[in-house]
Amino acid sequence: QIYNPQGKRRVLVTKKLVGDRWLRELENADCRVEVCESREILSNQQIAEAIGNRCDAVIGQLTEKWNDDLFGVLKKAGGVVYSNFAVGFDNIDIAAATKHGIPVGNTPGVLTEATAEMAVCLTYAAARHLLEANKYLVEGKYKSWLPDLFLGQQIYRKKLGVIGTGRIGSAYALSMVRGNLMDIVYYDKFTNKKMEQQLEQFNQYLKEIGEKPIEYKNAASMEQVIQEADIVSLHPNLDSSTYHLMNAERLQLMKPNAILVNCARGPIIDEAALVEHCKQNPGFAAGLDVFEHEPALAPGLKDLPNVVIVPHIASATFWTRSAMATIASLNIASILKGYPCWSSGDM
């Protein structure tokens, strides 16, 4: 699909985006926009072919591997900016982009609440066997109310564990703590002062209404979070230091009835180890939005009754996806107009 065929700058968009403001921003920057129709993951060769001989900028997807070769192709075609339709940027070789002198943009800020909401959804769904119970019902197995039918984990006043308290981790933490009066132990190399201030204000309110205050602390180690918490939600970026952060040893440290949530990136969990752990510990539960080898799932993962899985849709609200598209196009429009990347400094 080609928009604004008179536009002087050629911008390639590798997937159809959401909303229409993003397109207006590019058209206003005198761009001719070409959108790839395919809903399949494009190979680097297909992207290189779509870039062709002349391309000023690309809005690409987190499913694409933006490596040295691909940035080389973009540079050769006259490309001056690459904009990732995601806040995460583990699919991009930043050193290669820098080598080719191509600035890279991402979409921070606008998916914080949507992603935190999905982490909350997955926490409850995993704690209360939501999907398993739904399946039981629609399969016609519900014959009688029973005292022990689908007993789950109560969340109220339990201890929350959060690894990584950036924008999304802290939004999730505040929502869970305020909603369920939970103590919280988190791990982040920086103490999140803003989040702690909000927790302190919440404690003032709890005191006023005669409720016991909640406890909060930045733990000395990740292991402390994993061992103490009833729920552990993962929110770090994926890089070499967080790859397989939840491995077999750390899974073993979790409480046998704990809940593990991941809305960050799949490879943060060793998925084969998780499958084994869930088999050995039927009281344990996991809620996953992301997977190690997306879109493939580790053998056995989807058959586990104690695992709730959804296909990487944490940021999939209309508002968020159209805001992401707008930021992705503003990143390009800014560079083409000679300004810094719109989202610069926020990666």
Ligand code: DGY
């Ligand atoms: C991102 O933007 O990095 C998210 O994973 C998309 O939901």
